[in-house]
Amino acid sequence: MNVEDYMNDLGQRARVAASAIARADTGLKNKALLMMAEALDKKRQALIEANALDLEAARKNGLDPAMLDRLALKESTIDGMIEGLRQVSALPDPVGGITDMNYRPSGIQVGKMRVPLGVIGIIYESRPNVTVEAASLCLKSGNATILRGGSEAIHSNQAVAACIQEGLQRAGLPMDAVQVVETTDRAAVGRLITMPEYVDVIVPRGGKGLIERISRDAKVTVIKHLDGICHVYIDAQADRSKAVNISLNAKTHRYGTCNTMETLLVHEAVAPEMLADLADRYLSAGVELRGCESARALVPSMKKATEDDWSTEYLAPVLSVKVVSSMDEAIMHINRYGSHHTDAIVTENYTLARRFLREVDSSSVIVNASTRFADGFEYGLGAEIGISTDKIHARGPVGLEGLTSQKYVVLGDGHIRQ
Amino acid sequence: MNVEDYMNDLGQRARVAASAIARADTGLKNKALLMMAEALDKKRQALIEANALDLEAARKNGLDPAMLDRLALKESTIDGMIEGLRQVSALPDPVGGITDMNYRPSGIQVGKMRVPLGVIGIIYESRPNVTVEAASLCLKSGNATILRGGSEAIHSNQAVAACIQEGLQRAGLPMDAVQVVETTDRAAVGRLITMPEYVDVIVPRGGKGLIERISRDAKVTVIKHLDGICHVYIDAQADRSKAVNISLNAKTHRYGTCNTMETLLVHEAVAPEMLADLADRYLSAGVELRGCESARALVPSMKKATEDDWSTEYLAPVLSVKVVSSMDEAIMHINRYGSHHTDAIVTENYTLARRFLREVDSSSVIVNASTRFADGFEYGLGAEIGISTDKIHARGPVGLEGLTSQKYVVLGDGHIRQ
DSSP, X not given: OOHHHHXXXXXXXHHHHHHHHHHOOHHHHHHHHHHHHHHHHHTHHHHHHHHHHHHHHHHHTTOOHHHHHHHOOOHHHHHHHHHHHHHHHHSOOOTTOEEEEEEOTTSOEEEEEEEEOSEEEEEEOSOTHHHHHHHHHHHHTTOEEEEEOOGGGHHHHHHHHHHHHHHHHHTTOOGGGEEEOOOOOTHHHHHHTTOTTTOOEEEEESOHHHHHHXXXXXXXXXXXXXXXXXXXXXXXXXXXXXXXXXXXHHHHSOSSSTTSEEEEEEETTTHHHHHHHHHHHHHHTTOEEEEOHHHHHHOTTSEEOOGGGGXXXXXXXXXXXXXXXXHHHHHHHHHHHSOSSEEEEEOSOXXXXXXXXXXXXXXXXEEEEOGGGOSXXXXXXXXOSEXXXXXXXXXXXXXXXXXXXXEEEEEEEEEOOO | OOHXXXXXXXXXXXXXXXXXXXXXXXXXXXXXXXXXXXXXXXXXXXXXXXXXXXXXXXXXXXXXXXXXXHHOOOHHHHHHHHHHXXXXXXXXXXXXXXXXXXXXXXXXXXXXXEEEOSEEEEEEOSOTHHHXXXXXXXXXXXXXXXXXXXXXXXXXXXXXXXXXXHHHHHTTOOGGGEEEOOOOOTHHHHHHTTOTTTOOEEEEESOHHXXXXXXXXXXXXXXXXXXXXXXXXXXXXXOHHHHHHHHHHHHHSOSSSTTSEEEEEEETTTHHHHHHHHHHHHHHTTOEEEEOHHHHHHOTTSEEOOGGGXXXXXOSSEEEEXXXXXHHHHHXXXXXXXXXXXEEEEOSOHHHHHHHHHHOOSSEEEEEEOGGGOSTTTTTOSOOSEEEOOSSSOOEEEOTGGXXXXXXXXXXXXXXXX
């Protein structure tokens, strides 16, 4: 079978399974998730052996240590997958939830019922644990899934998929509800993202290059963010200790995450008293600073920031620093150079805080807290399939609800339109 | 200036205006809407003269009477536009609304704030009053708009646009917030739907051919429905008089609307006692019936329905009729042949009603009421820019809320991630 026929077949199976999964009881879906966890626990040996094949091939192909680390299925990774499945099984089921049921003057009662999206395609790299994470969220939200992992993790993903299949089967749910693409042919991705007749949404998880390619070529909605160029703005009326704590945490808590601050904006009224102290703290944490002219006048040891720095996601211990003359300048900078991901203000001023919340065009806007909070778990979604910086459908961390839609339900008693 | 440069210019202006409109006070937006109404009232003569040019050209080009009727700006059409503007000004402003603000265990408070989508492109045919309707909904929801009407209404649309511009100006809002494409070159549409850098969403309003073309070629989300193949299913446990009233109203209240019933499904247990009576009523209303074999056995005067009939939106006094042996067969028929628009069941059975609501995959699912209720006004949205049969972003009648998104807002007190 050629790749196109193979993908069409997966697509057709997914469509059929989708309507069964959309109707499935909450109890059955939870049972499947717990049975998957049991299967993973039982098959630890098989998982680690399959993973060893991938690791061996990866070492031969000269993958760098960071990629090898992401690829490795350790006992602790398996523990994490099992725990994740249990957590998702404990989350409330969004499907079928009815809200806003109100009587209208005509006498009908109108409300909204939450429904699954249908079939979700997930495209990801390296980490085999994404297979379980993505499958569990799609299943719980009543969707069928087609998963396409990286070719370097093919054996691991198939071993994980076998456990997922076992869980579905033991719960009496259709095994086609979660399908793993078994070919490493790149054309499979090209087909997966251009078959709206079978796939409703694509969620890519991986590097910026992968996501850009997919967004450009996809014929269906892509839930994604390209990068996280996040800002903290220290206002003239910031509380000094909050400003120091937040701007250090936002940069140094973790360097490689999308909600890490990449540019610090400081109001000129407080820059003289704050920047030197902050610079000392960043330098002792090993963070390289790149400043605008005004920042460098206050902290001469800073490197000079270029125009490119303002739109760079370092994902590294590097921070660009800019002194601004007003909150308006800060907001303009954020909306122009940022990535509409997560931006924070530190201020005690009520009016400025309210304006910042309204006017910053980002998926998360924060007052007096670290950008590192922008995360599905921290926001109480229970889990997160990704973060969206778009405005269509979902924006910000996407949990179970972001994998659903709402239809209208109308209850009458023989009502007709006059 | 060539068409591409012209459209790019409109797009850039719209982007700039969008950020001003997103921030605009509710009061200013309402003022602009009321000033637009005033301008329309003051310029009735100019509107009717501009419309006369379009009507004259249309007559010369041999447009059919129905199209001429849609194109005509009568005094009553202008009254309707004015009343519509006043109604939209009275609707609650969705922008900036904050919901679900909850404290998390970390101490931060997390909620969602409603935000405009950005720039909305509207593509429509014939009716010049759509210009005002679309502009008012986009403005109230904080979005900038680019409107592309049919070339046959170009003079009327420009005259209406002048009133819209006057309203924006008198309220001190940027006039680029609502722009009307002034070229009749078809390439303008091609560009409008393929510039995601300037336009976030397209809403097409017109015939199925137009909407199919736009959906196929667009590079941004299209809020749309292709057709309305709506069903009423009369269950074995239907109340007879409700069944008669609803199935007559759903077909005969209006023939040309998308929420009109096109196929009647009747359970075999009640078909013998109901179909002959219903057929008499339909025939005396002038409705042609096309039935399956079982239906024709009961009502021999029915024409024979072909396979095509089940997936045809007649928009005319024609109805296809099918006898089914169970609700499951009815649901399978609806999900297979319908257009996921609006479908109703008539039943007194609690369990079947609940299952029908859950399992019918349509944007509106109705129990014991006419499909004709599927409408933004009837649902209490206050207005409607269109109906979506998709599941991404909006589903069902789309009002002001469907033209917005939600971002996360986080309030802290110096909180950092541990």
